[in-house]
Amino acid sequence: MNDNDTRLLLLNEEDNVFVLRAAVEAGETITVAGVTVQIGERIGMGHKLARRAIQPGEKVLKYGAPIGSVTRAVAIGEHVHLNNLKSDYTQTHSLEEARAANDFVEGANT
Amino acid sequence: MSALTGYPRADGRKGIRNVVAVAYLVECAHHVAREIAWPQRTQAHVIGFPGCFPNEYAQKMMERLCTHPNVGGVLLVSLGCESFNRYQLERTIRDSGRPVETLVIQRDGGTAATIARGQQWVADTLAELSGAERVPMDVSELVIGTVCGGSDGTSGISGNPAVGRAFDRFVSEGATCIFEETGELIGCENIMAARAATPELAGELHASVAKAACYYATLGFGSFAAGNADGGLTTIEEKSMGAYAKSGSSQISGLIKPGDIPPRGGLYLMDVVPDGEVRFGFPNISDNAEIVEMMASGAHMTLFVTGRGSVVGSALAPVIKVAANPVMYERLSQDMDVNAGRIMTGDATLDEIGDEIHELAVRVGAGEATKSEALGHAEFILTYKSFEPIGPACLPV
Incomplete structure (x- = not known):
């Protein structure tokens, strides 16, 4: 019943996210818990996809442990990252704004 | 089945390498230390503390690092006017049974003269250490x-x-x-x-x-x-x-x-x-x-x-x-x-x-x-x- 793409790695039964063991390209469809999900933008290896719908304020569980709280409703199969998940401890620093402001594009290791 | 071996030290520990540490005691001595180590850089490693003002933590770290089991000998490189307690560091190293020398750039004739003396000391010390034998290690x-x-x-x-x-x-x-x-x-x-x-x-x-x-x-x-x-x-x-x-x-x-x-x-x-x-x-x-x-x-x-x-x-x-x-x-x-x-x-x-x-x-x-x-x-x-x-x-x- 839990039909999942082979790239989806479940680290703990309690988790509400999967980890990608390989990248998913833009335009691909991927099966998450039997649901076919259309991928908008490329998502790299090691990133997280929602295993089920997650409500605002709900904890994200990975390794069976809370890794922060969701800031808005997340749909099944959606990329769970900086735009919808925040730390319950200290805020996360990224260069995304700096890159956007400087029109920088780079392919990384993912 | 362990083929592990090491260099025995006086404190009972064993090292898995036998390098010379060339240690600068303030950033102002870093270049001289680097030049001293460069010709022998696979066996003479540069370490050091850049600050001019005393710090207990840095003193302890340098003493521990200079008597690390992988270290066979130490050359200290001082500018001369920094606050680092080089006297205590040198004594700690000597007490550990390791060859140690301190060069002071302001005393020993400046950059070129200190580099020349330091390179000679490192070469002599490495020659001395090359005879050291590895012993079985668990x-x-x-x-x-x-x-x-x-x-x-x-x-x-x-x-x-x-x-x-x-x-x-x-x-x-x-x-x-x-x-x-x-x-x-x-x-x-x-x-x-x-x-x-x-x-x-x-x-x-x-x-x-x-x-x-x-x-x-x-x-x-x-x-x-x-x-x-x-x-x-x-x-x-x-x-x-x-x-x-x-x-x-x-x-x-x-x-x-x-x-x-x-x-x-x-x-x-x-x-x-x-x-x-x-x-x-x-x-x-x-x-x-x-x-x-x-x-x-x-x-x-x-x-x-x-x-x-x-x-x-x-x-x-x-x-x-x-x-x-x-x-x-x-x-x-x-x-x-x-x-x-x-x-x-x-x-x-x-x-x-x-x-x-x-x-x-x-x-x-x-x-x-x-x-x-x-x-x-x-x-x-x-x-x-x-x-x-x-x-x-x-x-x-």
């Missing part, structure tokens, strides 16, 4: 540290838990294993404290992470770099869970601070976050600062897990590079000793990679060069910090 005599750097979403799934398996094997064989970076254990405090040897130690482990959380809150940043987010990590507690996996599953025997030598085999957490108010900035400004602190506590080598692809090595003690990310491994295979990315692609299990790391570490202990050593990496960084001594609950008998 795995239980090894001290092994671990760090992760350039982490991404693969680190906590492949490389870090594989190092954890290797650590479990080493601890069961009586070796000493050190994990650290309490700022990257934020969120793991409860599960970690449950592994403590005593309830009092559990309290100390809890307190060390709470101290780190408070310290980083004051700084306004977590121990989290932009590349971590690119690699799929979203929050500090997520990064922490991945980093924590390096510790394996053994009981935690104690909590140490930089420069404390673990009294016996087992698994130790190193608390690297300074005590007291925030004074000198970030606890560790880059990965090598952590490697240096574990060396000061006697680590013979470091298991370094990287997802994004760190290429660093270290002065004094070899670094084994474990690649967590298979895509990065393809690009940087010349820099990587172990491809734990095979766990991501389903081509190897955690246990297989853990065994591979264990076996490689023993070979490196017997003299095999790591990739970063062969490439000449010998990074080193030491900055201002301040610590209170650990309490009695940190090292239960």
Whole structure:
């Protein structure tokens, strides 16, 4: 019943996210818990996809442990990252704004 | 089956390398130290402290590093007017039975004359050390540290838990294993404290992470770099869970601070976050600062897990590079000793990679060069910090 793409790695039964063991390209469809999900933008290896719908304020569980709280409703199969998940401890620093402001594009290791 | 060998030292420890440390005692002497070591740079490693003003932590670190088991002799390079207590450092090294010399640039005729004298001393000392014989060494005599750097979403799934398996094997064989970076254990405090040897130690482990959380809150940043987010990590507690996996599953025997030598085999957490108010900035400004602190506590080598692809090595003690990310491994295979990315692609299990790391570490202990050593990496960084001594609950008998 839990039909999942082979790239989806479940680290703990309690988790509400999967980890990608390989990248998913833009335009691909991927099966998450039997649901076919259309991928908008490329998502790299090691990133997280929602295993089920997650409500605002709900904890994200990975390794069976809370890794922060969701800031808005997340749909099944959606990329769970900086735009919808925040730390319950200290805020996360990224260069995304700096890159956007400087029109920088780079392919990384993912 | 262990082919492990080492150089016996007067304090009973054994070294897996026999290098000369060329130590500058202020940044103003760094160039002269580097020039002295350069002709012999595979065997003469530059270490030092850049600050002009005294710091107890730096003094302790330099004393520990200059008497590290992998060090066979030390040349101290002073400008002459800095505050570093070179007299005490020189005496500590001499008392350890190692050859030591202090050159003072202002006294010894300036840059060129000091470089010439220093190069001669290093050449003579290395010739002397070349006669030293390696003696059999038991795995239980090894001290092994671990760090992760350039982490991404693969680190906590492949490389870090594989190092954890290797650590479990080493601890069961009586070796000493050190994990650290309490700022990257934020969120793991409860599960970690449950592994403590005593309830009092559990309290100390809890307190060390709470101290780190408070310290980083004051700084306004977590121990989290932009590349971590690119690699799929979203929050500090997520990064922490991945980093924590390096510790394996053994009981935690104690909590140490930089420069404390673990009294016996087992698994130790190193608390690297300074005590007291925030004074000198970030606890560790880059990965090598952590490697240096574990060396000061006697680590013979470091298991370094990287997802994004760190290429660093270290002065004094070899670094084994474990690649967590298979895509990065393809690009940087010349820099990587172990491809734990095979766990991501389903081509190897955690246990297989853990065994591979264990076996490689023993070979490196017997003299095999790591990739970063062969490439000449010998990074080193030491900055201002301040610590209170650990309490009695940190090292239960």
